[in-house]
Amino acid sequence: MTDKPSVLFVCVHNAGRSQMAAALLAHHAHGAVEVRSAGSEPTPSAMFGCVPRH
Numbered sequence: 001m002t003d004k005p006s007v008l009f010v011c012v013h014n015a016g017r018s019q020m021a022a023a024l025l026a027h028h029a030h031g032a033v034e035v036r037s038a039g040s041e042p043t044p045s046a047m048f049g050c051v052p053r054h
Contacts, residue, residue: 006034014039 007025009018018037026035 002034004032004034007036009035009037010040011037012039012041013043015043 007022009021009025011018014037018039022035022037025033029035
């Protein structure tokens with residue numbers, strides 16, 4: 001068991017938004033937060049063009 005807060009970001013496919021949100025929090029939290037992402041209908045790969053668009 002850990003005393004770290006835990007955050008789960010969820011979107012439909014876990015192919016863009018939730019992964020970006022998780023990466024941003026993990027980067028800025030410097031290990032102080034356990035961060036995960038998931039999708040209700042996961043896609044096997046990330047959506048191309050998602051990062052340049054945002």
